[in-house]
Amino acid sequence: MKAYIFPGQGAQFTGMGQDLYDSSPLAKELFEKANEILGFEITRIMFEGTADDLKKTKVTQPAIFLHSVIMSKVMGNSFQPDMVAGHSLGEFSALVANKTLNFEDALRLVSKRALAMQHACELEESTMAAVLGLEDEMVEAICADTKGIVVAANYNCPGQLVISGEQLAVEKACEELKERGARRAMILPVGGAFHSPLMEPAREELAAAIEETKFSNPVCPIYQNVTTFAVTDPAEIKKNLIFQLTAPVKWTQSVQNMIKDGATEFIEVGPGKVLQGLVKKIDRNMEAHSAQL
Structure with missing residues (x-):
């Protein structure tokens, strides 16, 4: 069974999508439609912008x-998923892939999500940090014992967890994690505390937009970040997508459940190779590679 997986924030690179635009009339049409929907030339930034842009x-x-x-x-026609999943933002890509959402509606939601998260980030000084080399339970316990808001945010693979919260609380937790044997506890260059309670204002903002959007019956199950199990009910998919902003991304558990349910091949669609690397760390015998056109 083929599992298609879709990356989240951090996979971007300068020039991304240019080859698709230049080689496919369909891609060109969709990129131009995206410029109209967003109200700015995202293609110009993707193809010519700097890393900072x-x-x-x-x-x-x-x-x-x-x-x-x-x-x-x-x-x-070569794109025939038996199951899909996306890491954080990638969940929206996955929902277009399994036909729960159409392209235009999903792009509008992604744009609203980005702006809502940006607003939430501006309300309070916050950050995220990558923690390597400790058991999840120890990281969770240290976060719980740290003064202020700091929580486990991304369960990426065994021994790799990202924490998220108030700037000072994350810094304090990192010190404690290093003392307890973490190989690394490193602040990430992100705009704020994604997948933490500090995203509550963004969740409320996005919830209204999601509730107004039509969700159809998918052609295959999605394994969502919040629950990690196969979901096909549009109402449940909607609910999980709303909670995703303040809940952790349980990627390890999602991949494990996909394998348990029969996934034999993981195909990463989009920029970068981060997710296929994580799949290999979760199960080194699993076939995982980038999509081929």
């Missing part, structure tokens, strides 16, 4: 979404 949340999120979704559409 691409790092702005209002650009990063739609850019990664567009690269992933347009690539899956250009693949045509």
Whole structure:
């Protein structure tokens, strides 16, 4: 069974999507439609912008979404998923891939999500940090014992967890984690505390937009970040997508459940190779590679 997986924020690179635009009339049409929907020339930033231009949340999120979704559409009939999943933002790409959302509605939601998260980040000084080499339970316990808001945010693979919260609380937790034997506890260059309670204002803002959007019956299950199990009910998918902003990304558990349910091959669609690397760390015998056009 083929599991298609879609990357999240951090996978962007200068020039992303240019090859698709130049080689496929369908890709060109979708990119131009995206410029209209967003109200600015995202193609120009994707193809010619600097790394700093691409790092702005209002650009990063739609850019990664567009690269992933347009690539899956250009693949045509060779794109036949048995199951899908996306890491954080990638969940929106996955929902277009399994036909729960249409391209236009999903892009509007991604744009709203990016702006809502940007606003939430501006309300309080906050950050995220990558923690390597400790058991999840120890990281969770140290976060719980640290004064202030700091929580486990991304369960990426065994021994790799990202924490998120108030700047000072994250810094304090990092010190304690290093003392307890973490190989690394490193502050990440991100705009704020994604997948933490500090994203509550963004969750409320996005919830209204999600509730108004039509979600259809998918052609295959999605393994969502919040629950990690196969979901096909549009109402449940909607609910999980709303909670995703303040809840942790349980990527390790999602991949494990996909394998348990019969996944034999993981295909990453979009920029970068981060997710296929994580799949290999979760199960080194699993076949994982980038999508081919």
